[in-house]
Amino acid sequence: MTSYRDLLQRTKSEIAEIDATGASALLDNGAGPVLVDVRERDEWVEGHIPGAIHIPRGYLESRIEATVPDRSRQIVLYCASGNRSAFAAKTLEDLGYEHVTSLAGGFTDWKRNGHPFVVPRALDDTQRKRYSRHLLIPEVGEEGQLKLLDSRMLLIGAGGLGSPASLYLAAAGVGTLGIVDDDAVDETNLQRQIVHSLERLGEPKAESAKRTIEALNPDVEVKVFKERLTSENIDRILAEGWDVIVDGADNFPTRYLVNDASVWHGIPVVHGSIFRFEGQATVFKPGEGPCYRCLFPQPPPPELAPSCAEGGVLGVLPGIVGSIQANEAIKLALGVGDPLVGRLLLFDALETTFTEIALRRDPGCPVCGESPTITEYVDYVEFCQGGHTHVIS
Ligand SMILES: [Zn+2]
Numbered sequence: 001m002t003s004y005r006d007l008l009q010r011t012k013s014e015i016a017e018i019d020a021t022g023a024s025a026l027l028d029n030g031a032g033p034v035l036v037d038v039r040e041r042d043e044w045v046e047g048h049i050p051g052a053i054h055i056p057r058g059y060l061e062s063r064i065e066a067t068v069p070d071r072s073r074q075i076v077l078y079c080a081s082g083n084r085s086a087f088a089a090k091t092l093e094d095l096g097y098e099h100v101t102s103l104a105g106g107f108t109d110w111k112r113n114g115h116p117f118v119v120p121r122a123l124d125d126t127q128r129k130r131y132s133r134h135l136l137i138p139e140v141g142e143e144g145q146l147k148l149l150d151s152r153m154l155l156i157g158a159g160g161l162g163s164p165a166s167l168y169l170a171a172a173g174v175g176t177l178g179i180v181d182d183d184a185v186d187e188t189n190l191q192r193q194i195v196h197s198l199e200r201l202g203e204p205k206a207e208s209a210k211r212t213i214e215a216l217n218p219d220v221e222v223k224v225f226k227e228r229l230t231s232e233n234i235d236r237i238l239a240e241g242w243d244v245i246v247d248g249a250d251n252f253p254t255r256y257l258v259n260d261a262s263v264w265h266g267i268p269v270v271h272g273s274i275f276r277f278e279g280q281a282t283v284f285k286p287g288e289g290p291c292y293r294c295l296f297p298q299p300p301p302p303e304l305a306p307s308c309a310e311g312g313v314l315g316v317l318p319g320i321v322g323s324i325q326a327n328e329a330i331k332l333a334l335g336v337g338d339p340l341v342g343r344l345l346l347f348d349a350l351e352t353t354f355t356e357i358a359l360r361r362d363p364g365c366p367v368c369g370e371s372p373t374i375t376e377y378v379d380y381v382e383f384c385q386g387g388h389t390h391v392i393s
Pocket residue numbers: 290291292293294295362365366367368369
């Protein structure tokens with residue numbers, strides 16, 4: 001019968017080992033080896049060698065081919081003391097890897113010899129539970145969830161579009177949400193603005209949204225801007241540093257301000273708008289696609305804008321469009337998928353159809369074009385009594 005000790009000794013005699021000093025020299029070399037940490041997650045989060053990839057021993061066989069497809073690449077494996085990595089090295093050799101080495105003495109010796117290590121950030125237990133359905137998706141995972149928690153998104157408006165967008169972004173764990181809204185909660189809002197409620201009538205919408213969000217997810221810090229965006233305050237608000245702007249504005253002057261500012265500040269805008277049964281969404285990403293002014297260089301003349309009385313909207317429509325905006329914002333923050341850059345998505349709620357229109361950047365655009373003619377903010381005047389144009393939020 002073979003004892004553990006015998007098996008370990010035999011395995012070690014069949015594989016290559018390297019000590020901490022040798023491994024350190026090897027890693028400093030530009031074309032260094034792939035360093036794989038085969039310990040368990042709780043060991044990894046307490047500290048690991050910089051640049052290491054974490055594949056727990058139990059997943060090594062199933063994950064190594066995706067991580068290191070080239071079997072001729074040099075691989076250095078390590079664990080805590082050099083035993084688990086010895087067995088792991090043997091396994092990789094069996095899988096056809098040609099240059100596998102185990103770090104003798106493991107991470108313990110590495111640290112003891114004064115070599116550098118890093119302690120990674122990690123989700124705490126409550127967060128692992130809360131975001132467990134994100135952690136199961138490879139495109140998100142713990143790294144992506146930490147990205148979301150680090151991300152900062154600015155919502156323009158806590159109305160029809162801002163309601164679902166803010167709720168989903170907060171639930172997803174977007175760490176900082178800014179909300180710009182100078183309105184108060186009104187009875188006519190509740191048909192679609194689901195972040196508010198009857199008991200908040202008369203309260204500032206930004207505060208009402210903050211209360212709902214904080215009750216939903218304490219990981220989210222909400223910054224409230226109880227003001228209407230103007231040329232005077234937009235630079236101050238954007239200077240707080242935002243990764244994404246979610247535009248749920250209900251009027252043209254704000255739309256144009258947000259557009260011009262986003263181009264000048266280099267912040268992508270997830271745009272949404274709704275009218276009756278029709279919704280649209282797109283992403284304006286500075287430098288990569290068109291901006292709002294590439295499509296509409298100037299606001300429409302007042303006589304062409306539908307009158308305020310016509311500005312109705314089916315209550316569920318902003319729920320759909322605002323959710324699409326949240327989806328795009330999360331993709332931008334994670335850097336995954338194909339965002340709606342240069343694509344206008346149209347949704348018809350009556351027919352239940354989605355249509356996509358390709359949008360092009362206009363080299364003659366007055367803001368993002370080759371020779372811009374607009375270089376300062378323009379405060380357009382509301383041309384609809386009551387402060388609403390045909391875009392309803
Ligand atoms: Zn443009």
